[in-house]
Each structure stands twice: as C-alpha cells, then as structure tokens.
Amino acid sequence: MPIDEQNLAPWTRKHDDPRSNLFDQVAKIVYPNSLEELITLCQNRPPDQRFKAAGSHWALSASAISDHTFIETNDPGNVHRAMGRTLTNVIPACITSTYVQHMVDSAQTQKSYLVHVEAGKRIYQLYAELDQKIAIPDPDADNPTLAGIISRDIDHNDGRDVDFSGPWAFSTLGGAGGQTIVGAINTGTHGGDFARAPYAFSGRPVIFNQSPIADSVLAIHLVADGGKHYWIEAVSEAYPQLTDDDKLNAIFRSDQYGGHDNFEIIRDNNMFDAVLVSAGRFGVIYSVILQVVPQYSMLQRRRKIVWQDIKHQIKETKDRNSTLYKDSPSQPPLPDQDPVPTTSAQDNQRFLQIVICLTPHHNFQRNWAGVTKRWNLELPDIPQGRKERVGEPRGFNERIQGFDFTKAGANYPYTPNERQPQMAGDVSFLHRACSNAxxxxxxxxxxxxxxxxxxxxxxxxxxxxxxxxxxxxxxxxxxxxxxxxxxxxxxxxxxxxxxxxxxxxxxxxxxxxxxxxxxxxxxxxxxxxxxxxxxxxxxxxxxxxSDQDFEAISYAVLDQKNYLDRSCEVNVDSVEVSFDAVDDRLIAFIDALIAFEIAQELNGKAFVGYASLRFMGRSRALLGMQKFETTCAVEVAGLKDVSGSQDLVDYAVKLALNPNINGLLHWGQRNDYKRRDVEFRYGADLITWRAALARITKNGQLDGFSSEFTRRTGLEVV
Known part of the structure; x- marks a missing residue:
C-alpha cells in the first residue's frame, strides 16, 4: 500500500496564533505507520527533497520544520494512523538473560522495568498504559510479557522479588504529557527533578541526581537517510548488555526491512549520546526502549513568597542545605485543611520550581514567586488522580495504535479538594476558564x-x-x-x-x-x-x-497540562535558558528581565506570562542543555496578543545569546542560535556529536535530514 500523504497542505504548531497557519502550504506531508514504511520512504527520497520528522507539534523552535517533506509520527489532526504501538518484538523477545537477571538482582534497591515504544506514542498514552497491571500469561504462551518471562524463568524460592507486573511509571516528566515521547526526548525536554527518588522501599534507598527524560532511554532504533536503520544502545559497567545481537539480526536483517546489509547494531556511548538529543538531524527515530520505575504517589507543596527574599539561596546547591532543596515533607497544614501526606515519604525532596511574577509590586521593589516542592510517597491502594487523569480503558484504538483511556490527554489538570488535599476536588475555576477568558x-x-x-x-x-x-x-x-x-x-x-x-x-x-x-x-x-x-x-x-498542598499519583502531579485549554496557552512565544545553578549570571538574567518589565510598564507595554525556574541534574546527551551538576532552566513564556510580551521574550533571547551571559537555549523552544553560538557553548561535545553524524551520513553526503534550522545552528558535519 502507498504511504498516506498530503500535498500543498497547511502546517502549523500547537502554540501558534490560531487565527492562521504557520504555513498555508507545505510541499508534502507523509504519514508512515510502520518501520517498513519509514525505510521505504528514506530509501526513495528524491535528491531535491529533504525530510524532517515531527511529533505533536508542541515545539516552538524551527527544529521540526522541514525544507520540503514533513514526516508525521502522530497526526495532530487525529485523522491518519499514528506510529504509537507498544512493541514486543525486541522486549522481551531479544533481551539477554543476563539483563533479566540484573533486573531481578537489583530489584531490592533500584527496581525497574523496560518498555519499547514507537516514536509517535504520546507521553500521556504511555503513562496510562504503564499504570495498568501487566497480565502474566500462561508460561507456554507464544507471546509472553517481560514480566511473564521473569515470573517463569527466575527461581521464586530464594526470597527475591520476581513480581514485575506493575503498575509502572516514568521517573520524571516535563510539565505536560501531550508531546510524543521521542519528540520530548530529542529536544531535551525535562521536568524540575534535581534528585531522583529510590526505586524501592526495601533496603537503604540510593539517592542520586535526576537527569532529564532522555536519560531514561536505553536503546534507540534509528532510520537514516538512504533507508539504512541502526540499533543504538548505551553501554555501562553498571549493567550487562541489554539485547542479543543474533536475535536482533534475525528480525531486522530480513528482506522485510531491507535485507542483511541494511541494518547495523551500534553499541557506542558517543553515538548514543549524540542521537539522544539531536533535533532530528540523524534521521527518524522509529522507536526507543525506556526504563521505568514502580508506580508512586507524590506530595506537592507550593508557597507564595517574595522572590527577593529567596534568590540568594539558589546558589546553595553543593550540599543542598538550603530549605529550597532540602525541605521536610512534614509541615503544619494550611488553615482549614487536613494534614498531608497520608502515606510515608520515600526520602528527601526531589523537585523545585520557582515561578516569578515579572510584574513588580511594593513600589517596584518586590516580585512574587510561587515556590513548588515535591516528594515521592508510597503508593496507596487507591491513589488519587488515577480516575481523574487516566480514567477507564476503552480498548484498542486503531488511529493511535494503542489502548485508549477516557481521561488521558482529554481532561483538566488534577485539582485537589481544598479542605481535604489527599482527595480529589472539583475542577478549579481557573482551569475551566482557560477554555475561554x-x-x-x-x-x-x-x-x-x-x-x-x-x-x-x-x-x-x-x-x-x-x-x-x-x-x-x-x-x-x-x-x-x-x-x-x-x-x-x-x-x-x-x-x-x-x-x-x-x-x-x-x-x-x-x-x-x-x-x-x-x-x-x-x-x-x-x-x-x-x-x-x-x-x-x-x-x-x-x-x-497561591499556597497549596496535595498528594496524588505520579502522573497527576507531574502532568499539569490543561488539555481543554483554548485561551491561556495559545499564540505564545517562549524561550528557555539554562544555567549552572551556582553561576551568578542566573540571578543577573532574572534581575535584567524584571528591570526590563518595569521600564516597559512605564511606557505603556507589559508582559503577560511567567518566568519559571526548574532544577535538574546533568544529562548524558552531548547537546543536552543540562551540562551541570545542578542545572537551572529559566522558561520565559508570554502571550503574544499582549504588546510587551513579545518584546520581553525577544529581550530574553538576545540577553541569553550574549557571550557574557552564555545561556543554553532549549532545542524545542524559541531558538535563535547561530552556528558560532552552538560551537562556543558546546565545544568538544559538539565535535564528538558531529563525528557521530558523519558516521551515519557518510561524512555528510546523506543530507536528507538537513534543514534550515540545522544549517543555521551548525548541527551538520561541517
């Protein structure tokens, strides 16, 4: 069958002005829905046509914009079939027995599970799937699950935990689940988790820095220009080889996927770390294997305070002795509220976000800030947020190629009860109002x-x-x-x-x-x-x-996107700038934005939006923005309908690019990098990244995934 396509069709992004399309016509949009179709597409690319893969269209940068043909992995118009399957041909079929043994041996301190998904699966679809108990089929079943293999093959009598039936969860997320998983990974999307909670309650938990979502990936299946496809795995002394070469080759060197010479296995950390965050330049990521963790609940606490009273504490990251980073989950309840948490906290605070109101008060001397902190909690028998954020399964959906759920990606954010924060409440007025003004x-x-x-x-x-x-x-x-x-x-x-x-x-x-x-x-x-x-x-x-305490299941806290929003998050411009949290330039950057806003309010303009600081650990990705032990990402997002919002975002971009500030721009948001900016910021890591690209593209001869964005930013072999 021919691959679905449209010619001379409009193309736009989620946060663009809804009154018009970003492009009234693009040359071609194609909708492949299998590995075979991706390979065929890349094998038959005309020399004068370049490709670029797109996910959910949530990116605000030009990284998903193609010179000619747009490859859609999940049609935002909800018409064409998505590449959204959860796959079983590699996990568990090709997993090594040594890796299975490693999973069981480490379950007491860092229990984890593996899931293999196609690139077009949205985050909310996967967290809904992960939250379901995995059926353990008959040991003689033709297609057992990984949990079933562990239950079948591992000795039950030595006291080890062999129950891997879930439910499971992401260890971290960004603030929304509407992105495709690969789109979020490939642009460096992150949350605000600077410390990673332990995987299990038994034994002494191990705490370490939490990296972005991309660092949950263990393997990547890439289809490059020319149609050759690559299985790329990370290697580590901490765990054995993930997959078996002979089993992979038996599947992917078949005629169905282009034959013996059209598939290659690469186990090389430089290559893996290059492809992980690459803005689509290497080709189309067909699928990834993700490591997930046992499902958990979370406590969220937010307090409205004055920015000028806390900004000096941000630098205290080395020992994290400041209460910004090391607060106790047990605090007196808010007035007229029941106390939370109601279940045991796993360990130390894991999350920090500071949202700053750039509009000043107190005679221009102060700015409000909302400081949000989170802790992991033991999962109760009936966690709050599951019914409201995922709902009930509705069976297999042909368009999304996965199980559909009544509330996943189709509801307001979880709202706690005002008096009983351990319970769900009515949808907040603010969230309902974002359907209009x-x-x-x-x-x-x-x-x-x-x-x-x-x-x-x-x-x-x-x-x-x-x-x-x-x-x-x-x-x-x-x-x-x-x-x-x-x-x-x-x-x-x-x-x-x-x-x-x-x-x-x-x-x-x-x-x-x-x-x-x-x-x-x-x-x-x-x-x-x-x-x-x-x-x-x-x-x-x-x-x-305003001040708020509540607890709920992981995704109800992590994913706070209003999927029914029609007013608050449209026609937006947004830039995110990352700094070393101990660098004085971080605070200088914020103070400069506040000064800019004061000046423009006196001249009839104003910024309507937010500046949000989120903190996280270092990423392994060569082009990840998270280059520091504790990285602080400053997101500045404004409504372009308000004259002054665009001015402030433009100023933030210009300031970030100044070599004296040297901010690192998010690849999926407003990104005005030039080649010299990227070379200055990434140095030797960019050289390694380009060497990996040269290997995949025959030293740049295969340029089918080059674009105006990658050429402008220097994401080329050069």
Whole structure:
C-alpha cells in the first residue's frame, strides 16, 4: 500500500496564533505507520527533497520544520494512523538473560522495568498504559510479557522479588504529557527533578541526581537517510548488555526491512549520546526502549513568597542545605485543611520550581514567586488522580495504535479538594476558564471591589491586593484617588463588554491599553494606571500560584497540562535558558528581565506570562542543555496578543545569546542560535556529536535530514 500523504497542505504548531497557519502550504506531508514504511520512504527520497520528522507539534523552535517533506509520527489532526504501538518484538523477545537477571538482582534497591515504544506514542498514552497491571500469561504462551518471562524463568524460592507486573511509571516528566515521547526526548525536554527518588522501599534507598527524560532511554532504533536503520544502545559497567545481537539480526536483517546489509547494531556511548538529543538531524527515530520505575504517589507543596527574599539561596546547591532543596515533607497544614501526606515519604525532596511574577509590586521593589516542592510517597491502594487523569480503558484504538483511556490527554489538570488535599476536588475555576477568558472577569471583579472600597473609605479600607502593591499601605495612594475613580469606571465598562469566547491574551491587551496610558499628561493618572495594572497582575498570579498542598499519583502531579485549554496557552512565544545553578549570571538574567518589565510598564507595554525556574541534574546527551551538576532552566513564556510580551521574550533571547551571559537555549523552544553560538557553548561535545553524524551520513553526503534550522545552528558535519 502507498504511504498516506498530503500535498500543498497547511502546517502549523500547537502554540501558534490560531487565527492562521504557520504555513498555508507545505510541499508534502507523509504519514508512515510502520518501520517498513519509514525505510521505504528514506530509501526513495528524491535528491531535491529533504525530510524532517515531527511529533505533536508542541515545539516552538524551527527544529521540526522541514525544507520540503514533513514526516508525521502522530497526526495532530487525529485523522491518519499514528506510529504509537507498544512493541514486543525486541522486549522481551531479544533481551539477554543476563539483563533479566540484573533486573531481578537489583530489584531490592533500584527496581525497574523496560518498555519499547514507537516514536509517535504520546507521553500521556504511555503513562496510562504503564499504570495498568501487566497480565502474566500462561508460561507456554507464544507471546509472553517481560514480566511473564521473569515470573517463569527466575527461581521464586530464594526470597527475591520476581513480581514485575506493575503498575509502572516514568521517573520524571516535563510539565505536560501531550508531546510524543521521542519528540520530548530529542529536544531535551525535562521536568524540575534535581534528585531522583529510590526505586524501592526495601533496603537503604540510593539517592542520586535526576537527569532529564532522555536519560531514561536505553536503546534507540534509528532510520537514516538512504533507508539504512541502526540499533543504538548505551553501554555501562553498571549493567550487562541489554539485547542479543543474533536475535536482533534475525528480525531486522530480513528482506522485510531491507535485507542483511541494511541494518547495523551500534553499541557506542558517543553515538548514543549524540542521537539522544539531536533535533532530528540523524534521521527518524522509529522507536526507543525506556526504563521505568514502580508506580508512586507524590506530595506537592507550593508557597507564595517574595522572590527577593529567596534568590540568594539558589546558589546553595553543593550540599543542598538550603530549605529550597532540602525541605521536610512534614509541615503544619494550611488553615482549614487536613494534614498531608497520608502515606510515608520515600526520602528527601526531589523537585523545585520557582515561578516569578515579572510584574513588580511594593513600589517596584518586590516580585512574587510561587515556590513548588515535591516528594515521592508510597503508593496507596487507591491513589488519587488515577480516575481523574487516566480514567477507564476503552480498548484498542486503531488511529493511535494503542489502548485508549477516557481521561488521558482529554481532561483538566488534577485539582485537589481544598479542605481535604489527599482527595480529589472539583475542577478549579481557573482551569475551566482557560477554555475561554472568563476567569479574567473574576480577577477584574476582585480588583474593582478593592479599589471601590478604598475610594469610598478615603483610603481607610485597604484590601490585601492594594496592601501588597503599595509600599506604604494605602497612605501613599491618597493622592491617586481621583485618578483611581476614573480607572474604576473604565474597569467596570470593560467588565460589561467582555466576551467569554475572547482569548485571554486579547482580553489582557484591551485592559492594558485602557489602563496604561504613558502619553497621558497627568502624572497621577499615569501612576494610578500602573498601580491598577500591577493590582490585576497580583490577582492573576495569586489565582495561579497561591499556597497549596496535595498528594496524588505520579502522573497527576507531574502532568499539569490543561488539555481543554483554548485561551491561556495559545499564540505564545517562549524561550528557555539554562544555567549552572551556582553561576551568578542566573540571578543577573532574572534581575535584567524584571528591570526590563518595569521600564516597559512605564511606557505603556507589559508582559503577560511567567518566568519559571526548574532544577535538574546533568544529562548524558552531548547537546543536552543540562551540562551541570545542578542545572537551572529559566522558561520565559508570554502571550503574544499582549504588546510587551513579545518584546520581553525577544529581550530574553538576545540577553541569553550574549557571550557574557552564555545561556543554553532549549532545542524545542524559541531558538535563535547561530552556528558560532552552538560551537562556543558546546565545544568538544559538539565535535564528538558531529563525528557521530558523519558516521551515519557518510561524512555528510546523506543530507536528507538537513534543514534550515540545522544549517543555521551548525548541527551538520561541517
């Protein structure tokens, strides 16, 4: 059968402006759904047509943009069949007996399991599958599972743990599960886990730095330009060889996959570490083997504090004695809440995120920050979040080529009960409102009430928001009361005319333009406008980053994406810049962004978005952004509908590229690298990466996966 394709069709990305396509027409889009089709596609590439593989279209960089043909591994239009199978032809069929023995021997301290998946499987599809108990078939079954082989072949009588039926989980994730697994891996996507929790409760747990998602990969199946395909494995003294050469060759050197000379096994760490994060330059990753861990629950704690009070603690990473990194899971409960956690914490804090409100308060001297920490918990019999985030299985789905679940990738983020944080609650108003812009109405209503009460009492009644924004309480604002009265009328008018179907960014642009008037000759009116804007920003930030404690199953905490969002995360620009957490340039970068925002608010512009700091360990990937013992990634994301958001993101990119700042840009977000920038930052690692590319591409002669992005950034043999 011919491979599905479209010619002269539109192509866009998830976070682009929904009013138009990124490209109205691209030359060709193809939808292969098997290894055979990928090989055929790459074997028959016309010399004047280049390819690029795409996943979920969540990337904001140009790394997934092709010069000619786009290879879709999971059609974002949900029409064509995805490459989303969980495979069994290698795991367990080709796993070595020594590796199986290693899994059992290490189960007491670092229990793990293996799963082999095609590139187009989305993260939420896999975490839903992993959370199901694995059926242990009859020992004589033709197609046993890995758990079944362990149960069948390993001695049950020596006290070792041979129950590998799950459920299982990712050890770490990014903040959303909508990406394809390989798309997330190949661009260096990560979470905020700086310490990895132990795999098992029995025995003394071993704690070590948690690397990004890519470091969970043990093997890669790559199809390169020309159609040759490669099985690439990492090697380590810590574990035996994963797969058996003869068994791999028996499968993949068959005529079905191009014959004897069309397949090669490579066990070389330089090659593995190069392909792991490579922005699609080596070819199409067909499948990966991932190491997963026993399912667990998590405790999440968030506190809203002042950025300037904690920023000096970030450098204290070496011994992690700061409470930023080494906090206790046992704390007094929030007012009117039951205490959490309700099950045992496994060990030390594993996660740190600091979300900063770049809009200042307290007379431009302070900025709010939401500090989020997490701990692993023992899994209860009925964990919260499973019903809300995965739901019930609906059987095999032909389009996604995997099991479908009622809630996976199709629901609001998990919301805890306000009084009983160990239980699920109703969907939050904010998350429901992101289906439109209605939550801004509630924010405006709160701001209007505070301003109105302040005016009516002549400054005596000072609400919480006004008290936070003003450096001297209400006393310093008395001179602004006439101007605030005018602004109160404007806010009421805006409130009456908002349409719930209007996007959040468009609503905020309208508010900003009416509130901030830098050309107004009255200095009190200008000052009052800035004050009201900061009050609104304070209310919005509080709705998103207020104090919160809750516990739930791993993926309900790790994946906080709102899959029903139609307003809050569209028409976005975003850059992520990574630093060594102990480097003074990290704090200098944040302070520069705050100063930029102050200046533009005084000139009628403003940033609506967030700056988020997440911390993680070092990655093995040669081009991974996580080059340091503790890496801090600063994500700056803004709504482009608001004039000022794009300006600040542009400034963040320019500042990151300055050699004196020397930030490392995320490959899957806004990435304006030039070749010299990449060479300056990655040095010898880039040389090793290029040598690996030369091996796969016959020293650059096979250039079918070259693109404008890879040529601009120097991801070529050169």
């Amino acid at each position: 209605s939550f801004v109405k509630a924010v405006l209503d709160k701001a209007i009430n505070e301003i109105e009460e302040f005016i009516q009492t002549n400054g005596v009644a000072v609400g919480a928001g006004i008290a936070a924004i003003a450096s001297t309480g209400g006393a310093g604002l008395l001179a602004l009361i006439p101007a605030l009265a005018i602004l109160l009328l404007i806010l009421r008018e805006l409130l009456e005319h908002f349409n719930d179907d209007t996007r959040l960014g468009e609503v905020m642009e309208t508010i900003k333009n009416r509130v901030l008037e830098p050309e107004n000759p009255d200095p009190l009116r200008r000052a009052a406008g800035v004050f009201v804007w900061q009050l609104i920003a304070d209310k919005i930030f509080d709705s998103m980053q």
